């Protein structure tokens with residue numbers, strides 16, 4: 140389990156205007172943080188910074204007290220477009236990071252691990268030798284989750300992972316992610332970027348809203364696990380409907396303010 144501390148973070152892409160400004164966010168180990176905000180506000184950029192794919196212009200990101208200096212095997216990443224190499228079999232895609240983290244593992248051990256991971260995300264072992272293009276979008280995203288989890292990273296970063304999927308596949312994968320996170324092992328610290336307020340309410344133990352660029356955190360709330368509504372009860376739970384409206388207002392008001 141990892142604690143993530145973001146302090147006084149500003150970020151600009153080279154030669155561009157400031158995207159993130161004054162981000163402060165302390166995340167306890169095992170929290171499931173959903174990041175909401177209008178298109179272009181910098182959600183993916185924040186995730187890329189935590190992944191170590193970009194460096195803060197000002198401020199810091201610490202993992203258990205050590206600054207993030209680059210990408211690392213302690214953080215698994217899942218992108219909307221699956222992030223699988225199209226020329227490699229599913230099995231090879233899944234074991235790629237494992238080959239770096241555990242170079243001593245034999246081919247047989249790698250294959251066993253890849254099969255275990257496929258079963259873990261609800262796929263059958265026959266998928267192992269298929270190319271990504273031979274799988275449906277939902278199956279590819281299951282493989283991408285298996286790939287990110289193969290090395291058992293304590294931090295999982297998910298950037299709109301279900302944005303391209305139909306609503307039924309999306310619901311199944313949301314349930315899968317919740318089950319994997321809430322299972323018997325140590326809980327991973329998850330950052331999950333989404334546009335969808337309902338997805339955030341169903342998944343997150345915490346919901347953070349970013350404002351318009353240069354973005355800072357304009358809303359931050361914890362969700363009480365004990366009273367969390369299910370997919371079936373979400374629209375009948377008054378407290379959550381109020382929170383849903385509040386989140387939509389925060390996102391939309393902030394945009395209209397900027398447009399006036």
Ligand SMILES: Nc1ncnc2c1ncn2[C@@H]1O[C@H](COP(=O)(O)OP(=O)(O)OP(=O)(O)O)[C@@H](O)[C@H]1O
Nearest residue numbers: 152153155158176177178179180181182183184185
């Ligand atoms: N590599 C880059 N170079 C320069 N500017 C970039 C780069 N990537 C993103 N941006 C800009 O940074 C801002 C934030 O982009 P980002 O993708 O982080 O937002 P987002 O909230 O994730 O958007 P969306 O919800 O539409 O995916 C945008 O103005 C975008 O154009």
